[in-house]
Amino acid sequence: MTVKKRPSDLTSLERFNLYYREKEPPLTAGQKAKRFIWNPKTKQFCGRTASSWSKISLFYFIFYAALAILVAICMWTFLQLLDARQPKWQLEGSIIGTNPGLGFRPTPPEVASSVIWYKGNDPGSYQFWVRELSNFLKVYKRDGKKAGAGQNIHNCDFKLPAPAGKVCDVDISAWGPCVEDNSFAYHKSTPCVFLKLNKIFGWKPVFYNSSDTLPQMMPDDLKEHIRNMTAYDKNYLNMVWVSCQGENPADRENIGPIQYLPYRGFPGYYFPYTNQEGYLSPLVAVHLQRPKTGMLINIECRAWAHNIVYDRHEGMGSVHIEIMIE
């Protein structure tokens, strides 16, 4: 705080200057601004001299460096305490919980939209979706195998789960019409949509252990399918089932027959996900074989297991897809 000098404290010369010196003409705003940016008299740039600027820069450099170092030390110490391979909080302990969500590909380009919309006879229109899917499936292609990840891959079966440290293969090459070479059947106005179950570290599905105790809500055709499958091989019970349906009665009519590839669900041997090297999420390709064109079809796909809770409003255990083919 500066003390204003009293005139009585001044020397006579100073007092003379105070009262009688010719006052400088007042500056215009522009001149003032100019003088503020560079004052040649005092050699001040923006109100500070070079030494003042260097001092202040040095101070702030030290101060912010100290702050940054503190943040860095705290962050580093903290990250050291974390396991790089697995999250600190898992399943119930984590906010992610034990209820994996269902996702679909291709992803629509617009924000907050789940509409797959294209013109069946216009390659420029469906090309986007095809490319989107190709990108998504790139990691699944066996010929593009990378050395590190590829070695881990193991052909699994219900009787042959992946050994420790290995991951199960997802073979997308033999999925009928839903292959890249076929443009995922988009050009035939019978698009394929890929479903995937969200990865949750350590999550294991609790399967329906008998075809007699299936939930009432489950669509009849799925029930039928499960009975058929399990009659053939009990191992198929170890499956997270998937069903897709039109949301409204009209949609159900419009949607037409649906083919699920390779299975009608995610086989149990892919679980649990433990951040293995090269882990591939199991996929279900949903092929709409005869969807009605020219109208929007609302589809809801559900995943079925004992420990998958369904809530349409919260979007739990299900995914909402809209398809419009012109």
Add this chain to the structure above:
Amino acid sequence: MDTIIETTRGTVKVIRFNKPQKKNAIDGDMYLRVTKILNTAASDDEVSMVVLTGTGDFYSSGNDYSVSRPEGAWLQILGDFIKAFITFPKLLIAIVNGPAIGIAATTLALCDMVFASENAYFYTPFSKLQITAEGGSTLTFPRLIGQRKAAEMLLFNHKMTAKEGLESGFINRVYKPEELQSKAWEKIQEILKSFNKMIPMSTKCIRDGVWNSDLPVSSLVKGDIVHIKAGDVIPADIRIIESKGVVLCCGDLTALGRVAGLAARLQPEPSPLAREIRRFMRYMSIWALSLGVIIATASIILGYPFIQTTIFVIGMIVANIPEGLQPTITASLTLTAQRMVKKNCLVKNLEAIEALGAVTTICSDKTGTLTKNKMCVRHIWIWDRKYSVADPDFESTLQVNQALKAIKICGALCSTAVILPNGDIQGDASETAILNFLCAYDDPVTASVHLNKRLSRYVVVIKGAPECILSRCTAVVMENGNVNITNEVKKAADNATEDLANTGERVLAFADLILDPKEFPMSFDFDTEEINFPLEGLRLIGIIGLKDPPRDEVRQAIERVRAAGIRVMMVTGDHPATARAVAIEVGIATTAACHVITGNDLRNMTSDLLYLTLEKHHEIVFARTSPTQKLQIVEACQRQGSVVAVTGDGVNDAPALRRADIGISMGITGSQVSKQTADIILMDDNFATIVLGIEEGRKIFDNLKKSVCYILISNVPEVLPVFMFILFSIPLPLDLGTDMWPAVSLSYEKAEADVMERPPRHGDPLVSARMLRLVYGHLGLIEFAAGMYAYFTVMAEHGFYPADLFGIRERWDNEAVNDVRDSLGQEWTYAERKELERACQATYFIAVVITQMMNGVICKTRFNSIRDVGMKNHVLNIGLLFELVLAYGLCYLPGINNFFCTYPLRLQWLFLAIPFSALLLAFGEFRKYCIRKKLFGGWYNEMTFY
């Protein structure tokens, strides 16, 4: 001997039981006398109250049984006596100078107030005497002291001591026996004073030829003829014609009314605090709006939708509103006003108290404010030596000095002042002072004994202006005899006179002459009209200097005020020499060469010249000024940019009081108008109280700065996340304002060590660049860093490592995306992500709250170390605790956390901000240490000392 002594003291009738040989027992005659006095006083307009007391060390021992009494009339007498007490319509006060027994005690219960000495007791042994309790005591006692105590006294002869009486509510006050009379009378004077104010003023006048002896002043009209006598208040503007006055103007049209009107019309400047806050608000608005514009531009450039942008901008502006400021200001002003009232300073205008802290100039009255308004003997000159009364050795010197005896006799005899029977002295201020002085150093009664011895001859005593007296003297008293006056003596006396006069004292010389008993026998007839006795060849006794002494505490007060960089100017109507002397004595002027401007000088000055004079001279005394010139002085000071406080008591001072930034009126001597216009009233008329006010005012401003600093700090972690969100596309961390209470409670902080050692804040704004630098560049950033660290920690614990968060926002906030992948490959649905986001925001919020609590501790002081100040501000402590509890409540209470979008956090997440709190404290202490020691050449002070 008279058994009842009846005296009148002003409007107070005093009845004294005077039968000390019988312990003031009351007989029939005394009953009748008291009854008669009370009944007369009841209808006498000149009497406003009656005081009862007793002679000796007994108040009264009750009924006098030794005097025979006629049975029938006796009851009548007693009944009338009691009835006179009960029906007495005015104030009845008893000064109980000793034990009160029987009827003396029961009548005390009928008095309005009772003051007792410590050795008094109250005793009603009715049951012992086998008579009924009398004097209505069975009714009055239980009311006063309760059933139990009353029964104890009236039935079981309990002897109640004065102390017990005070506790049980039987009496008002207890004093030491030797102090009883003086203290009790002090109280009575106080009561009388309040009486006078309640009594509407009336006047005697002739209207339409009819004599009105009791016309209220307010109903006077033009043309009435008013009778006035010495001591009356002039009721209106009148033209005096032979001790009568014709009313010319009344009400607002009088000279005084015009002055009062001027006061009402003058617009006071807005208070410095109001100006500051207005400025602060303006800057805050500009800052918030420009931030809003920046945010809006950034978000539109980055392609956010319009609605989102609007929400950003509104959030930004709201975050920048210092919501705690107004309650803080109100709280600190109110608190201080309450505290000031306890220190005899009534604050009428709350903002004035803060303005007092900003004061740069005080224009003070002299009489009554700086001085005691009571003449006193200060110096005595006797034969070439000056004795100071204030000298501690004075009393012992006095004992041996012969000449002083003579001065005593002379002073006592040669006086027009009268000592009233009760010990008061009535007369001219100087005469009173001399008698007071003699009383203090010797008993006046002894003086009269000396007189008796010398009755065989006459002695002429004379006092007056030294130059008159000296020329008549031929001899002078020395310590051991008389010496003829030589030129040297004369010169010495002249010097002494000049000396005393220069210090502003009023000088009187004393001389005497013993007349020859032969020439002037006892039967000699003196004639003062045609002087027939010699007044030449006198013997000079000594010279006395009188002065209205400064109040004891004023010098120190002015020293403190000056140390605080405030200029004190004296504006008085007194003579320049007196004014200068007082100014030097109290420290307003430090050299004898201080600049004195008289009212005449002032009248001839142009306003520019006055301005220059004020600039040129720091110590200025205005003498012989008329009260209206005060306004001129105040305005000149304000033109200089000073914040001016003015003290004044008269109606004429009102315009100056109104015009000043702070008008200070006097509680005791102040007129109604001056009190109405003033912002602050000093109940004890004491200048020293102003110093307290200045300290409090500065403290308020300091504490406001602390509060504002504290409030602003929490803006940083509210504003920066929005930038993080927009620029780095990380999910939005949030903050909720829970720091209101701590902000307000910072106004409970005690004043800092340097508060009275620095100049007034001239152009020192509430929010300076330094504070902003500190807030936005330092403290706020640390707080923000703590919040972000906590945020990233929780994210990382759930699998989102910091590096992966940058740029994630688009997918994160997309409701249609149900599988956002974290660093460990887990995929999160929208609901899960949003829950995680809430948890992170809550952690951020808690981290900010914890660091903000530490900031509260840091903001406690601007200058001192926390170690020295301690955590003694319990309001703040509770406030900080409350902030924490509130924050936790917001996080953990079900329902509430949903509403505020917070999340019940894991225990360990609550402590993430601790290292940053420690850094804050270390940094704050380091900063204050640098500021105290002025390290780095004071560069750091320039940077961050707000």
